[in-house]
Amino acid sequence: MQDQLIQYLTKLVHINSVNPDLSTEGQQEREIAEYVSRHFHQLGIPTQVHTINGDRCNTTAFLKGANPEKILLMNGHLDTVGIEDMTDPFNLRKDGDKLYGRGTYDMLAGCAVQMGLAAYFKDQPCPISLAFTFVADEESLSMGMEHLVEHYLPSLPAKPFLGIFMEPTEESIGISNKGYAWFEIEIEGLAAHGSRPEEGINAIFPLAAALQELEIINQELAQEKPHPYLGHATLHPGLISGGTGQSVIAAMSKLNWERRILPGESQDKLDTELKRVISAIENANGDHTVKARQTFNRPPNEIPKDDLVVKLKKAAGNTNYNGMSYWADSALASQAGIPSILFGPAGHGAHAVDEWVSLASLVNCYESMKRFILDFD
Numbered sequence: 001m002q003d004q005l006i007q008y009l010t011k012l013v014h015i016n017s018v019n020p021d022l023s024t025e026g027q028q029e030r031e032i033a034e035y036v037s038r039h040f041h042q043l044g045i046p047t048q049v050h051t052i053n054g055d056r057c058n059t060t061a062f063l064k065g066a067n068p069e070k071i072l073l074m075n076g077h078l079d080t081v082g083i084e085d086m087t088d089p090f091n092l093r094k095d096g097d098k099l100y101g102r103g104t105y106d107m108l109a110g111c112a113v114q115m116g117l118a119a120y121f122k123d124q125p126c127p128i129s130l131a132f133t134f135v136a137d138e139e140s141l142s143m144g145m146e147h148l149v150e151h152y153l154p155s156l157p158a159k160p161f162l163g164i165f166m167e168p169t170e171e172s173i174g175i176s177n178k179g180y181a182w183f184e185i186e187i188e189g190l191a192a193h194g195s196r197p198e199e200g201i202n203a204i205f206p207l208a209a210a211l212q213e214l215e216i217i218n219q220e221l222a223q224e225k226p227h228p229y230l231g232h233a234t235l236h237p238g239l240i241s242g243g244t245g246q247s248v249i250a251a252m253s254k255l256n257w258e259r260r261i262l263p264g265e266s267q268d269k270l271d272t273e274l275k276r277v278i279s280a281i282e283n284a285n286g287d288h289t290v291k292a293r294q295t296f297n298r299p300p301n302e303i304p305k306d307d308l309v310v311k312l313k314k315a316a317g318n319t320n321y322n323g324m325s326y327w328a329d330s331a332l333a334s335q336a337g338i339p340s341i342l343f344g345p346a347g348h349g350a351h352a353v354d355e356w357v358s359l360a361s362l363v364n365c366y367e368s369m370k371r372f373i374l375d376f377d
C-alpha cells in the first residue's frame, strides 16, 4: 500500500487545488474532485461530485458495510493554501522519509489515506459502512463542509456514529479544537482641517481606548484556568484603518479583532467583552459615535473520551490525546450531531514554503484507520 499511497498523493499534489479565495494562483476544486471521484468509480464504489457553485466541488463515495447503518464518516479537504515563494509546489519530491509539496501535510495525505482505505475495503468484507468525503474551501469559509452538512449527510441511510477528519495531528487523537469569532467596530467622527481640530471630531483617538480594553480582556483570559489541551483563550487586533490624510481630522476609523474560543465558553461571555469595548470607546473623550458587531463565528469542538475514542487511540498504537489550536471543519460535523475528531499524519510546514509529510506516518495513519475499522467485526 505504501507505493499506492505515494501514487495517490503525487497526483493529488500535482493538481492545482489552491483555494481561489486565498491566491490569484488558485484553481477551483473541480479537477481534483473529479480525479478523486474517478478513483472510487474505478473501484466500483458509488461516488458523486457535488457542485457547490461554479467549479467549487465536493466528492463523496459510500461503501456499504455488513452493518449498513453503522456509518463511519471520514473527511478531508481538497483545497490548499497559496504557493507563494515555493519553487516546485505541485511536484511531489521524496527526500528520505519526507514527501515535499503543497498540501502534502495539510491535508492531501489524509485524502490519500481515504483513497487507500477504499482500495483495500472494496475486496474485503467491511464490518461497517464508510462515508468517504472530500470537501472544498476549508482554508477559507468552509463552503464545502457547509454544503456537505446540508445536502449530503442528511441523505445517508443513518447518521454517522463518528467523524474522523484527517488533518495533520502528528498521529495524536485531536479531541478538541478552538473556535473563533470576528468582531468589527467603526468609529465615526467629523472631518476638519488639521489646523482647526475644534471644528471636527477625531475618530482615531478613541481607538486607543478600544485597544487598551482589548488588551485588558486578553490579560484576563490569560488568568483563567487553562484548557488541558488548548491552553488559554486569546484575542488579537488583526486589522486597523481610518482617516483620509495626515492633515485631516479623521472622520472614520475601523478596528477588527479576532477572538479564539475554548470549548465551554459562551456567546454571552463574548457579547459582554464586546460591550466592554464599546463602553470604553463611548467613554473616551470626544463626541464620536460607535457601531460594533460580531461579523462571523465558528464554534469550538470537543468530544468526550468515550469507548469509541479509546478504541481509535488503541488502533493508532496508544498515541496521545491532543487539542489542536486551529479551527477545522470537524466542528461543523460535531455541531450537526456527529461527534468528530482530528487524526492525521506527522509532518511540517502547513501553510509554509517547506511543507512535507512523513511517509512512515502516512502509512501508519492508513494502517491505524484500517485496524480501527476492522475491529468492528
Ligand SMILES: [Zn+2]
Pocket: 077, 106, 107, 138, 167, 168
Ligand atoms: Zn487543513
